[in-house]
Amino acid sequence: MGPVAAASCPALMVAAPASGQGKTTVTAALARLHAREGRRVRVFKCGPDFLDPHWHQLASGHPVHNLDLWLNGEADIRARLHEAASNSDLILIEGVMGLFDGEPSAADLAVKLGIPVLAVIDAGSMAGTFGALVHGLRHYRPGLPWAGVLANRVASEGHEKMLQASVRGEDLGAAPGGIDAGWLGGLRRDAGFALPERHLGLTVASELPDALERLDALADAMAATPLGQLDSAGLQRWSVPFAAQAERALAPLLQGRTVAVARDTAFCFTYPANLDTLRAMGAELVFFSPVAGEPVPDCDAVWLPGGYPELHAPALAAGTRCRESLAAHIAFGKPVWAECGGMMPLFDGLTLADGTRVPMWGLLPGEVLMQPRLAALGPQRWDTAQGELRGHTFHYSLTESPLAPVAHTAPGSRFGRPEAVYGQGPVRASYFHAWFASNPEATAQLFLQETA
Known part of the structure; x- marks a missing residue:
């Protein structure tokens, strides 16, 4: 039997300049939006985290695994992504902390596996500085694959236009389908949704009777953005090949227990x-x-x-x-x-x-x-x-x-x-x-x- 071919699938690393910018919100919104449209979505969480995956599992309908170069090892990560790519229409990986924070960071994973970064930035208290942040995130590390930026907590249509105008021309670059590779839209801060938190992080989704309604509100808001309007063909611009890995058979050390x-x-x-x-x-x-x-x-x-x-x-x-x-x-x-x-x-x-x-x-x-x-x-x-x-x-x-x-x-x-x-x-x-x-x-x- 010959070698197993690589499996290709659109994939995005949802990252941000810091914690609290809305990575989980955006990841869950995208997962719910595409799952509602009948696409098979697999979501992963970068780094050790138990709470965000509860929301992503509810949004996507599939178990959520963690990816961390130190914790898993590269071979384990590649095997999980190859399996997901073989059976999915879209892979979403939520980053951890800020894009370049941690050892290893979300950026390390994106560079090593060639996964385009979707930057999520809380634009609630800025205008022109938004563009500087976009430029810095995109160019701080040479070779970082880039998908674009989504503004979160946008105040109004006028605010959104200022944010889009702040993104420098070199960070836009015309992409197929008439959508700028740099600007992928904005989510309003008054959209009437929020994922509640407590001391360890987000509240577990299963504890909230309206959890799915919250995710649907997020998905509806995402559907109004250029990013949310991409169909299966449009998502192919971010297709990534994931090579097959040798399977590791585990000894039956707990057989019968x-x-x-x-x-x-x-x-x-x-x-x-x-x-x-x-x-x-x-x-x-x-x-x-x-x-x-x-x-x-x-x-x-x-x-x-x-x-x-x-x-x-x-x-x-x-x-x-x-x-x-x-x-x-x-x-x-x-x-x-x-x-x-x-x-x-x-x-x-x-x-x-x-x-x-x-x-x-x-x-x-x-x-x-x-x-x-x-x-x-x-x-x-x-x-x-x-x-x-x-x-x-x-x-x-x-x-x-x-x-x-x-x-x-x-x-x-x-x-x-x-x-x-x-x-x-x-x-x-x-x-x-x-x-x-x-x-x-x-x-x-x-x-x-x-x-x-």
């Missing part, structure tokens, strides 16, 4: 790719809701992913069936892997931002205290006996425990700090969010380690 995964509004920070990795190693996955007071199902191991336990502390405290079944699971020596928010209820108490202490499950000794500011953020690696397991950390709480950590992660950037990995019996818990595909062998060990 059942892993119970907490999944509800308090435990919602789960990469779809992590679930795929567990299944690819042979695990059967079952799900349960601690917030609803459901007991741990019959299983060989438990995974408590991150999320928002601080928003559901009273319900978790009242969930005696869940707590007692988890305690029994641990008493039998069966493994538990708890990440960040999944770790927090395991301790004796959780002190909320207003100073209220809520008793938790008391399965690990110690206290968790919510902080007014971000406590840690950045890539992390855990050097295990099976090799390096990569991931990241992002939390607004601190933990005080008499437990001596069984290990520490190491920051993946020069600005980070290590995270403790706590262990007691078959329980392993940390603020560290693991990317399972970076080391399946180390991942499997989290769900295999048992104590008598």
Whole structure:
């Protein structure tokens, strides 16, 4: 059998000069618009992020995977994009922070894979300076593929004309179909839509009964822009070939084992790719809701992913069936892997931002205290006996425990700090969010380690 051909598909990197410019809004609007028109849209998120993908999945109708050159590795990214391009009409990748922020940055990914950048700029308080920002974003890094710019939070038709006029001629350049390659339109700030936020980022889409209506309002607004009026033929100007990658078969290290995964509004920070990795190693996955007071199902191991336990502390405290079944699971020596928010209820108490202490499950000794500011953020690696397991950390709480950590992660950037990995019996818990595909062998060990 000969080599598999590259798959080509229109693709855009939706980026911005900074966070808060509207990248998620624009990405979700484009995804919803084209999905409504019957196109197959796949959305990816640049960097480690659990929240934006909830909106993109609702908008596109497909699972959303994360792409990060450090976390995934280039081969994994290329394989995911080749698979998507083989079955899609449009690929959208939402960037992270500002276009050139981070190590690696969204620009690094765009340059390496040849993905055109759609710059989103909050134009709410500017006119002529808009053009300077466009010029800087386009030319700051030589070789950056460029699609154009979309102005966000535009005040009026007159404001939009000023913004368009500010974009220099060299940044326009006539493109097929009569649309300027530089100017792709503007979204009004009074369009009557917004994606709500809280301390960790956007509110999870499934928590809002009108989430789809919000996305439809976004799509309707996008449809009025030059960018939103492009059909399948018009999108081909941004077609990118994605080469096939050699498949990596995973050993059936979890064959015959059942892993119970907490999944509800308090435990919602789960990469779809992590679930795929567990299944690819042979695990059967079952799900349960601690917030609803459901007991741990019959299983060989438990995974408590991150999320928002601080928003559901009273319900978790009242969930005696869940707590007692988890305690029994641990008493039998069966493994538990708890990440960040999944770790927090395991301790004796959780002190909320207003100073209220809520008793938790008391399965690990110690206290968790919510902080007014971000406590840690950045890539992390855990050097295990099976090799390096990569991931990241992002939390607004601190933990005080008499437990001596069984290990520490190491920051993946020069600005980070290590995270403790706590262990007691078959329980392993940390603020560290693991990317399972970076080391399946180390991942499997989290769900295999048992104590008598």
